Amino acid sequence: MKTVVIGGSGHIGSFLVPRLVRAGHEVVNISRGTSTPYTDSPEWQQVRQVAADREQEDRDGTFGDRVAELGADVVVDLVCFTLDSATALVNRLRGEVGHFLHCGSIWRYGESLKLPLAEGSDSALIPTDEYGIQKRDIARMLKEESASGGLVTTSLHPGHIVGPGWHPVGPLGNFDPTVWQKISGGQTVLMPGSGAEMMHHVHADDLAQAFEKAIDRRDAAAGEDFNIVAPTALSVRGYARIAASWFGQEPHLETVGWDEFRRTSTPEHADTSWAHLSRNHCLTIEKAKSLLGYAPRYEPEQAVHESLRWLVDHGQLQVSSPA
Structure with a gap:
């Protein structure tokens, strides 16, 4: 064919x-x-x-x-x-x-x-x-x-x-690399919204x-x-907790309003976070499983972890300790 x-x-x-x-x-x-x-x-x-x-x-x-x-x-x-x-x-x-x-x-x-x-x-x-x-x-x-x-x-x-070779959508719903430095170093991350918002990788x-x-x-x-999509979706708090565990850390999240988040972020990162988190997406794949036989191998955190390891190994992301 x-x-x-x-x-x-x-x-x-x-x-x-x-x-x-x-x-x-x-x-x-x-x-x-x-x-x-x-x-x-x-x-x-x-x-x-x-x-x-x-x-x-x-x-x-x-x-x-x-x-x-x-x-x-x-x-x-x-x-x-x-x-x-x-x-x-x-x-x-x-x-x-x-x-x-x-x-x-x-x-x-x-x-x-x-x-x-x-x-x-x-x-x-x-x-x-x-x-x-x-x-x-x-x-x-x-x-x-x-x-x-x-x-x-x-x-x-x-x-x-997400996959090896590029930055994944991170726990705050944007591509800001500094979030990984803060999480890996046990630092406080300012989190807009409730932390219950979903992302589906x-x-x-x-x-x-x-x-x-x-x-x-x-x-x-x-x-x-x-x-x-992956079999499951990640909430902001869940994503941050799982990511912190890769570095032997506990997550330190401080809830702030969107106005405060925008003041402490760049317009690009803040707009991207809003675009992802306001949608609060979690989807079913039952149709694809039933009609196509779709069988995803990766949970979302596995896919993100693989991507981060690639970025760190290739000198494209700085973290405080190995993931």
């Missing part, structure tokens, strides 16, 4: 592409060609690389032609962020490929009303940020496309992706597993959308 992966050199593709090669797929990776995969797997030697600037080719109206001309059976789009881009590609690939898979996001859900969040439920408010709105609208378009008898599509919606390889299973089970995945 010939499979084209758009954006295969990033977080997800670094794990997905080798999986597909091992499964016997003929894989073509379309990327800008400016980065290398996070994992140095020998399977990459069997992958055809195609360099393309998607944003420019979307503006020129040529990106769909580039993908279609590769003659794929399956197309996996890992880097589509607007409804216009997704619609243009679907219109061009209709009748050309057997299965189109899109990487969405759990940010298609707004603030939680009831937990856990399930696909198609009314358990969350609508998203208010542009990223979440676009991901929601793409997922809706894909379902309508398949329901109308057009292109067979599937959308997978990951939580906060997923290891990049578990997400890659879900894509592989969706390809293998095309009939079950056709026209469907799936939450793809």
Whole structure:
């Protein structure tokens, strides 16, 4: 089976592409060609690389032609962020490929009303940020496309992706590296909110597993959308307690209001914390388990710990003691 992966050199593709090669797929990776995969797997030697600037080719109206001309059976789009881009590609690939898979996001859900969040439920408010709105609208378009008898599509919606090679969303719901220095050194961490807010991570390889299973089970995945997250979610307090234990520490959290938190943080980190924690996301994966056979290997804390160890070992994160 010939499979084209758009954006295969990033977080997800670094794990997905080798999986597909091992499964016997003929894989073509379309990327800008400016980065290398996070994992140095020998399977990459069997992958055809195609360099393309998607944003420019979307503006020129040529990106769909580039993908279609590769003659794929399956197309996996890992880097589509607007409804216009997704619609243009679907219109061009209709009748050309057997299965189109899109990487969405759990940010298609707004603030939680009831937990856990399930696909198609009314358990969350609508998203208010542009990223979440676009991901929601793409997922809706894909379902309508398949329901109308057009292109067979599937959308997978990951939580906060984590793995070796990049910084995870931390206990405060942002990417501030100083939180790890404070936790590892037993220092006090200022915590906005109640500490009960939830975050739902997923290891990049578990997400890659879900894509592989969706390809293998095309009939079950056709026209469907799936939450793809770890088996459990982390609360702010729980996350901080688990993380402190890696360094032989007890967590020291001081509750502050959001105004105080913003005064003691950068605007970027404060906005990111609010975006994550105000959503209070915890999702169910029962649909993916039932229809796809999705079986995540990583609990969220295991995925985060692996990521931190990689960052420390590669000199990209300073902590007070080994994790």
